[in-house]
Amino acid sequence: MRSTQKDFRAEFYEHYRKEADEYDKEFMKRYDEDLNTTLIFVRLQGDAADTC
Amino acid sequence: MTSAFIIQVHSQLQPDPNEETAALLRVLIHKIDNTTFGGDVPALPQWTGPPRTAIQVQCILYASLATSLLSAFLAMLGKQWLNRYASIDIRGSTIERSQNRQRKLDGIVAWYFDHVLESLPMMLQGALLLLGCALSRYLWDIDTTIASVVLGVTSLGALFYIFIVVAGATSDSCPYQTPGANIIRHVIHHVSGLRRSAYALFVEHSELHSMSVDFWGDIAKGTANAIVITTILYPLALLITFTIDVFHLGRATFWILVAFTRRVRSWLFGKTPVTNQVFDNQATKLDFHCISWMLRTSLDKTINLLTFNFLKTILTLPDLNSSTSSLVVVDCFNIFSNCFVTSNGVATTVTRSSEQLAGISAMCFLCAFSRLSSAEPTSTVISDVRQRYKRVFPSRVNSEGPPRPIISAIHNLLCTGWSERRRVEWSCYNPSNDELVPFSRALAQAAQFECHRDEPGVPDWLVGFPLRFLSQDPLPPTSVVIDCLMIVATNLGCNVADNDVTSDERCAYTSAIIVSRLTLCQRAA
Numbered sequence: 001m002r003s004t005q006k007d008f009r010a011e012f013y014e015h016y017r018k019e020a021d022e023y024d025k026e027f028m029k030r031y032d033e034d035l036n037t038t039l040i041f042v043r044l045q046g047d048a049a050d051t052c
Numbered sequence: 053m054t055s056a057f058i059i060q061v062h063s064q065l066q067p068d069p070n071e072e073t074a075a076l077l078r079v080l081i082h083k084i085d086n087t088t089f090g091g092d093v094p095a096l097p098q099w100t101g102p103p104r105t106a107i108q109v110q111c112i113l114y115a116s117l118a119t120s121l122l123s124a125f126l127a128m129l130g131k132q133w134l135n136r137y138a139s140i141d142i143r144g145s146t147i148e149r150s151q152n153r154q155r156k157l158d159g160i161v162a163w164y165f166d167h168v169l170e171s172l173p174m175m176l177q178g179a180l181l182l183l184g185c186a187l188s189r190y191l192w193d194i195d196t197t198i199a200s201v202v203l204g205v206t207s208l209g210a211l212f213y214i215f216i217v218v219a220g221a222t223s224d225s226c227p228y229q230t231p232g233a234n235i236i237r238h239v240i241h242h243v244s245g246l247r248r249s250a251y252a253l254f255v256e257h258s259e260l261h262s263m264s265v266d267f268w269g270d271i272a273k274g275t276a277n278a279i280v281i282t283t284i285l286y287p288l289a290l291l292i293t294f295t296i297d298v299f300h301l302g303r304a305t306f307w308i309l310v311a312f313t314r315r316v317r318s319w320l321f322g323k324t325p326v327t328n329q330v331f332d333n334q335a336t337k338l339d340f341h342c343i344s345w346m347l348r349t350s351l352d353k354t355i356n357l358l359t360f361n362f363l364k365t366i367l368t369l370p371d372l373n374s375s376t377s378s379l380v381v382v383d384c385f386n387i388f389s390n391c392f393v394t395s396n397g398v399a400t401t402v403t404r405s406s407e408q409l410a411g412i413s414a415m416c417f418l419c420a421f422s423r424l425s426s427a428e429p430t431s432t433v434i435s436d437v438r439q440r441y442k443r444v445f446p447s448r449v450n451s452e453g454p455p456r457p458i459i460s461a462i463h464n465l466l467c468t469g470w471s472e473r474r475r476v477e478w479s480c481y482n483p484s485n486d487e488l489v490p491f492s493r494a495l496a497q498a499a500q501f502e503c504h505r506d507e508p509g510v511p512d513w514l515v516g517f518p519l520r521f522l523s524q525d526p527l528p529p530t531s532v533v534i535d536c537l538m539i540v541a542t543n544l545g546c547n548v549a550d551n552d553v554t555s556d557e558r559c560a561y562t563s564a565i566i567v568s569r570l571t572l573c574q575r576a577a
Contacts, residue, residue: 004365005362005365005366005369008358008361008362008365009147009339009362009365010146010147011358011362012342012343012346012358012359012362013146013147013150013342014146015346015350015355015358015359016150016342016346017146017149017150019346019349019350019355020150020153020154023349024137024138024153028134028137028138031130031134031166031169032131032134034169034170034172034173035127035130035131035134035169035172037173038123038124038127038172038173038176039124039127039128041176042120042121042123042124042127042176045120
């Protein structure tokens, strides 16, 4: 019983890893782009201040 | 742009030195030659402080500047947090790393990480709006025509923004989604949920109910309910939820302090208070978190099947902390109900591959649900699942995937009324041992809950199970026999505390109870 559980566990986590990598990549991309937009916007305000 | 503008307005906050010089010169010239300014005697101007408008404009401007700087600061921190999430900060096997990742993801949900990050653009938008307001206010004093242009554009932008927030909140498919729309939708959802729970609270206290119906007399019952809910119970429910929130926060803080003290103690005295047992439980709990996430995220049927197989092996473990199974109950139910499609009042499994999925998800759901209901009979998850079952499944289920008794057992556990229960034909049920073991475990736990639900004693459909399998020759596996005996014991009125008994003791314990109980019955007869 215990050994089949270990097999299932190992197999499950292999698939989990794959799924998690895919999900995390999307997650990171989304928030990273959001934060970049924010930083660019703040930077633009600073640039505009210099030209004024 | 904000800072340049601030400098411009800043000059108004202090006395203008040029003006003072000019005034002094005028006084000097007047002293030399009295006729220069006609009869006028030039006086030194008195500085009476900055004009009110300048102060107002300056306040708004600084607020705008501070907001945009703050959001830049938070964006910088946010990038660091994201990197920390993505980094692999634990060495170990795939399993340990996956569990660590799941812990971090759960933290992200629990601490509203995404809400915090989404509020950053909102802060910038606020800064922009403040800048527009300040600019219009400043220009208004200088020239109304120029100011009206700025004012027009600012208010147009603000109106447009309000419009897209409302549009985004009303429709999910609207492309102009903003964080503000999410907040509004969340609040509306929360308030309506609160209303519903307030109503449930209200119906529960039937005394109050009958009283108010008497009180309102001729007014229709529905109207009376609505009025009482909105006037009395709604603020009450708000207060209650607020108190509960505060309570949870306090409890969490307390446990953090306790954990911290333990850590310090173990660090000081070199002892590790964490025993192996606790570690095992922790690992199983994380397994549950991972499984729950996987069931929610993955759409692949083969992966789901694999996940359920793993879940089934965990759910049949004897030494499992029951409250953790509440995590997967809803996920199992979601997948189970998605396997069926309803037409003409009959629910049928969709395709051939989903039959298999329906079977195993039904079994896992049954195990998790009965575990939860025997451990925490008052859990809100149970009532939620019952309500959803009522909505999703019509009276008849055409089961080709899962065996009929499993479907009937789920129906009987989830239906609300005594009369809705079905008879289960146990006589033509010949499952494999692989299926029978978790099924009997689930039924034994369900019996403990069911015997207190409507009327004392285990319902008839459940009693049929031990009758069928105890009379089988040869007998089923030992664990099934034990579970059958437990159902019988529960039916006889014994309080079988399953959670305290480990698998080795269960056999002796159960038989002892049954023997003692039977002797008692004999004596009474």
